[in-house]
Structure formats: structure tokens, C-alpha cells
Amino acid sequence: MKKLKEYINNIDLKSQLIYITIFSLIISFISLIIILPNLLTPFYEKNIYELLNQPLSFIKEETDDSSNNFAFIVISNNNYYISSNFKEYFEEEEIENILQVTNNIHGKFKLDNQTYYYNTINRKFEKVITITDDSYITTQRKTLSLIIFPVLTITLISIALMLITWGNKLVNKITKIKNKVDNLDNNKYDHTYNFNMNDELNSLMNSVEYMRKEINSKYEYKNNMFQTISHELKTPISVISSYVEAANDDVISKEEALKTIESEVKILSNDVNKILQLNKLNYLKENNEYKNETVDITKLLKELIKKYNVQRPDLKFKLEIEKTNILRGTYDIWKTVIDNIFGNFVVYADEEIKVIIKDNKIEFYNDGPSIEDDLIKDIFIQYKKGIKGKFGLGLSIVKQSLNLYNYNITVKNLKKGVLFTIE
Numbered sequence: 001m002k003k004l005k006e007y008i009n010n011i012d013l014k015s016q017l018i019y020i021t022i023f024s025l026i027i028s029f030i031s032l033i034i035i036l037p038n039l040l041t042p043f044y045e046k047n048i049y050e051l052l053n054q055p056l057s058f059i060k061e062e063t064d065d066s067s068n069n070f071a072f073i074v075i076s077n078n079n080y081y082i083s084s085n086f087k088e089y090f091e092e093e094e095i096e097n098i099l100q101v102t103n104n105i106h107g108k109f110k111l112d113n114q115t116y117y118y119n120t121i122n123r124k125f126e127k128v129i130t131i132t133d134d135s136y137i138t139t140q141r142k143t144l145s146l147i148i149f150p151v152l153t154i155t156l157i158s159i160a161l162m163l164i165t166w167g168n169k170l171v172n173k174i175t176k177i178k179n180k181v182d183n184l185d186n187n188k189y190d191h192t193y194n195f196n197m198n199d200e201l202n203s204l205m206n207s208v209e210y211m212r213k214e215i216n217s218k219y220e221y222k223n224n225m226f227q228t229i230s231h232e233l234k235t236p237i238s239v240i241s242s243y244v245e246a247a248n249d250d251v252i253s254k255e256e257a258l259k260t261i262e263s264e265v266k267i268l269s270n271d272v273n274k275i276l277q278l279n280k281l282n283y284l285k286e287n288n289e290y291k292n293e294t295v296d297i298t299k300l301l302k303e304l305i306k307k308y309n310v311q312r313p314d315l316k317f318k319l320e321i322e323k324t325n326i327l328r329g330t331y332d333i334w335k336t337v338i339d340n341i342f343g344n345f346v347v348y349a350d351e352e353i354k355v356i357i358k359d360n361k362i363e364f365y366n367d368g369p370s371i372e373d374d375l376i377k378d379i380f381i382q383y384k385k386g387i388k389g390k391f392g393l394g395l396s397i398v399k400q401s402l403n404l405y406n407y408n409i410t411v412k413n414l415k416k417g418v419l420f421t422i423e
Contacts, residue, residue: 016199020166024159031155073098076126089116089133102129173201177208184212233271236264274393277336281400294326297334297362301355304338308353312346318354325357328405337401340394341420348418360423367417379411 072083073095080095090098094111101109106119114133121128176193183189191209195202240261247257298321305317327334341364345353348368356363371379380399402409402422409422
């Protein structure tokens with residue numbers, strides 16, 4: 001029973017509709033094929049008995065026998081005899097007209113706007129004509145209707161109730177989803193409602209809930225991002241402002257102030273450039289305007305190694321290239337990617353930075369400290385606080401730049417150092 005309930009709760013909408021249709025057909029089949037024939041059996045038996053009883057009257061020598069439902073005309077030796085109830089249907093002078101219209105074995109005729117049915121039996125010395133009006137048929141039709149109507153009514157009501165119940169549940173689910181969508185940004189709304197059945201609407205509800213959480217998460221993330229950016233940009237501006245004021249008050253020399261201001265301007269300029277780069281990448285991706293080109297990054301790598309070797313002359317740069325590697329992307333995109341990776345490496349590397357290119361896969365290694373586990377999973381997320389509490393844009397720019405050309409970048413800690421892989 002538990003497994004059956006679990007199975008029912010996991011039926012999708014298409015299967016639900018199929019099962020309801022099949023169940024409706026089964027109900028109709030049971031009602032019309034099994035129940036209805038059983039209810040009509042007495043009706044059939046009554047007809048059989050009545051029809052079997054009529055010929056018995058002709059076995060008797062006396063042809064004056066009659067039935068409440070049928071009248072008879074017996075023709076023998078050019079004479080005719082009528083049943084006792086004949087006059088209940090016809091006038092006696094109408095016999096000639098009746099004999100003229102009853103030439104077939106059976107049939108019907110109209111007399112005085114009334115429909116009559118007849119049947120003839122020819123025996124050795126006589127001909128018997130059985131006649132009745134349409135009251136018998138009308139009565140049987142009413143009887144049949146009284147039997148069929150309740151069965152069909154119950155059947156149709158059962159199917160209608162089943163469809164109404166299912167449709168009502170469907171509408172309620174859709175209403176719940178609509179209300180949930182309308183209140184995506186309303187934290188006071190109760191979003192904990194779950195459907196019992198694991199169908200497409202439940203999947204849609206789960207997707208809406210996931211979307212709501214993502215929207216709230218991004219909204220919170222956006223607020224934190226602005227706060228972080230404001231803080232990071234405000235710091236060098238505050239330093240610059242302080243040193244300008246100190247220089248004007250002759251607390252420090254102008255040369256010392258200019259040196260510090262220049263350093264802070266570089267930091268500020270670097271952060272602003274990264275924000276602009278990230279916005280540009282988002283624009284290119286959303287508008288599908290990035291160029292579908294190829295570039296040999298061997299020359300680019302060598303140029304950037306020279307640049308960062310000047311910055312950190314104590315570091316040993318190793319470049320292992322199996323062969324010339326042509327990769328998808330533009331020179332500017334790959335320069336941005338490698339520039340940001342090297343910019344990160346020269347800060348944390350101890351003695352060595354190594355780059356290995358093989359089979360269109362690039363590995364960047366530095367022998368610096370490992371990245372903490374709670375930071376490594378979010379290392380490519382923009383504006384996420386990283387090592388030493390700094391907000392990182394460089395690696396996020398790397399990730400999004402590579403995504404433009406369907407490259408993926410991963411990072412993992414080794415026994416000594418950190419390895420970034422692009423493939």
C-alpha cells in the first residue's frame with residue numbers, strides 16, 4: 001500500500017490524464033457492457049414470454065382467443081374472424097382496408113393517423129394476422145429509458161466528478177504557483193507549500209522556489225557587492241585625501257605624499273579597470289558580440305613571462321610547450337586571462353611558476369601556499385571575498401573570458417602549491 005501511494009504521488013500529468021481516461025473508459029465499459037445488460041434482462045425476458053405466448057392462442061381450435069396487447073384477424077375459407085378485443089382498435093367496417101394493407105409477412109400501416117404493426121402466419125386452411133398499435137413500443141421505450149437513464153447518469157456523473165476533482169486540484173496547483181511567482185520578492189509570503197504528487201507542476205514549483213532563492217541570493221550578493229566595491233574604492237581615495245591634506249598642512253613632504261598618492265592611484269585604477277573589464281565581458285556574452293577567432297598563445301605567454309619576471313626577479317618561470325597551440329579566442333581575451341592569472345601568481349608564489357601546454361590543455365602552477373577549502377570553491381565568483389579578505393575580480397574575469405569560447409578552468413591544491421587547469 002505504501003509503495004502504491006508512493007507510485008501515485010510520482011505520476012506525471014500526462015500519465016495522470018492517461019490513467020483518468022482509461023479509468024473513465026473502464027467505468028463506461030462496466031456500466032454499459034456489464035451492468036446495463038443485467039438490468040435489461042427482465043425486460044428481455046418479458047418480451048420473450050409475451051411473444052412466445054401469442055402463438056399459443058392459435059393452437060386452440062377456438063380462434064376467439066385474444067390478448068390485451070394484440071388483436072387478431074383469422075381468414076379461413078373466404079371468411080374472417082376477429083378477436084374479441086379487435087373493436088378496441090378498429091371499427092369492423094375497416095377490416096377490408098386492413099386486409100388490403102397487410103399483404104406482406106410483416107410491416108406497419110397508418111390508419112386515422114395512428115401507426116399499427118402487423119405480422120401474418122399462413123397455415124393449411126387459414127391465415128392469421130396479428131395487429132397491435134404503437135403503444136406497446138412506446139411503453140417499452142419508456143421502460144428502457146427508465147433503466148438506461150439512471151445508469152448513464154451515474155456513469156457520466158462519476159466521470160464528471162473524477163475529472164472535476166482532478167481539474168480542481170490542477171487549478172489549485174497552478175494558482176499556488178501563480179501566487180508564488182507574484183510574491184517572489186515578498187519575504188512575508190509563505191513559500192513553504194509543497195505538492196504531494198511529484199508531477200510536472202511540482203517540478204515547476206521547485207524550479208520557481210529555486211529561482212526565488214537565486215533571486216534573493218543575487219539581490220543579497222548585489223548589495224554585498226556594492227558595499228564591498230564602495231569599501232575597496234573608498235580606501236585608496238581616503239588615503240589619497242589624507243596625504244593631500246597632510247602635505248598641505250606640511251605634516252609630510254610633498255614628495256612623500258606624491259609617492260603614496262601615485263601608489264594608491266595605481267591600486268584604484270587597477271580595480272576600476274577590472275570592473276570595466278567584467279562589465280564588458282557581461283555585455284559581450286549577453287549580446288553575443290564576441291569574435292570567433294583563433295590565436296597562438298605561445299608568443300603571448302613569453303611576453304607576459306618577461307613582464308612579470310621584471311616584477312618578481314626572484315621567481316623562476318618555466319614554460320613547457322609540446323608544440324604550437326592554436327586556441328579559440330582573441331589575442332586580447334587570452335592576454336586578459338593570462339595577465340590575471342600571472343598577476344595572482346606573482347603575489348603568492350614562493351620560488352617557481354610553471355606553465356605546461358599540451359593537447360590544447362594549459363596548466364598554470366605556482367609553489368605558493370594552498371588555498372583554504374572554504375575559499376577554493378568560490379574562487380571564480382566575482383566580488384566574493386577571498387584570501388586576506390580582498391574582493392577578487394581577476395579570477396572571475398578569467399572564468400567569464402574562457403566561458404565565451406567554451407573553455408573551463410579548474411583549481412586544486414597540490415601537496416605543495418596550487419594548480420590551475422584550462423581545457
